[in-house]
Amino acid sequence: MTLIAEWALMEQDFYIDAVLYAVVASGLYQALQRGARREDLDRLQDNLTISWKSLLSILKDLGYVRQLADRWYWAGVSLPARRIHRMDMMRRWLNLAANYSPTELTLCIQSSEDDRLRESSLPINTYVLKYVPISQPMRWMDVGGGSGTLALTLATSGVEVTMVDTSYTIARVSKHLQHPQIRLWAGDILQSLPDGRFDVISLIRLIENFPIETTLLLLKRLTRASHESTRLVLVTTDADLDLWAQLFAIEVQLTTHQGRLYSLRLLKILATKAGWRIKQVHHVDLFCITILEPIPVLKLSHRRRAIPAHSKIQSTKVLQLL
Incomplete structure (x- = not known):
């Protein structure tokens, strides 16, 4: 099971065609044919629901654009007109339902989402438990x-185990999680925390839903639920990976408007600011498993050492000389 299986309902070509369709429909293609400066691309941003930088990054990897000096140019041999036409036909066919039931549609999508998350979480859990083996006793907050x-x-x-999530999510999954070792905690962890301190705290594919400021605040708050041996486990998609990761980044932006992918370098900066340091990093499939530990706090001794009598005398003589 890979990242692709987690979110990609279509083949890779579908997502590439969708990117090309957006490039043409937004006017970006025409600007690239002439040679587009940054200010030209900024003017077209209102025609897009995601950053033009994200689109250009994908087009560059696909060999469709190149940068010369301060301009971006379309470098593709030709525009795949038939593929773009197919995307437009799909858009028109989606309008067959003039009056649709948003409730039923939402329930259908949510059911599919639940199935996919359950299936995709199994291999991720295996990876996590490989690098954070279970011991007894252990308190874990997910x-x-x-x-x-x-x-x-x-x-x-x-x-x-203490599982933390929104009230809506907890209500949906609680009937499947009736176990004496599981405590379900519903609420906003940025506002309050479950009682106690934990041996392991895991955030699996969570911070990608948040902007940098929120992630930093979350990491800082979690120090209150830790002790000196706590391990904080972050499972993320490596922002520096291949084309699939870039396409997934667009999915993140479309789903959670403030979401983003996090590079290992950025994670290290945020962790340090929040009072954590990186202990281990494991790259598995398209995931990055980063294990953090609290930065030790130096404890200063408050005991005052006795000053030898001759030291006092020497100090007095120095003061007199001054």
Whole structure:
């Protein structure tokens, strides 16, 4: 199971065609044919629902654009007109339902989303438990637990688990998570925290939903639920990976408007500011598993050492000489 299986309902060509369609429909293609400066691209931003930089990054990897001096140019041999035409036909066919039921559509999409998250979380959980093995006793807080597959796996292994998520999510999954070792906690973790301190805190595919400022605040708050041996486990999509990761970045932007991907360098900066340091990094498939630990706080001794008598005399003599 890979990242692709988690979110991609279509083949890769579909997402590339969607990018090309956006490039043409927004006027970006015409500007690139003439040679577009940054200010030209900024003027076209209102025609797009995502950043033009994201589109150009994908087009560059595909070999469709190149940069010369301060201009971007279309470098593709020709525009794949038939593929773009197919996307436009799809758009028109989606308008067959003039009056649709948003409730039923939402329920259908949510059901599919739940199935995909449950399926995709199993291999991710395996990776996490490989690098953070279970021990007894252990207290584990899973923040943004979603489907609850990790919480259930941990609980059946004897771990005391606190799964944190929104009230809506907890209400949906609670009937599947009836286990004496699982405590469900609904609320905003930026406002309050579950009681106690935890041996492991996991955030699996969570921070990609947040902007940098929120992620920094979250990491700072989690120090209050940690002790000196706590391990904080972050599972993210590496922002520096291949074309699929870039396409997924667009999916993140479309789903959560303030979401983003995090590079390892950015994670290190945020962790340090929040009081954590990186202990281990593992690249598995298209994921990056980053394990953090609290930065030790130096404890200063408050005991005053006795000053030898001759030192006092020497100090007095120095003062007199001055």
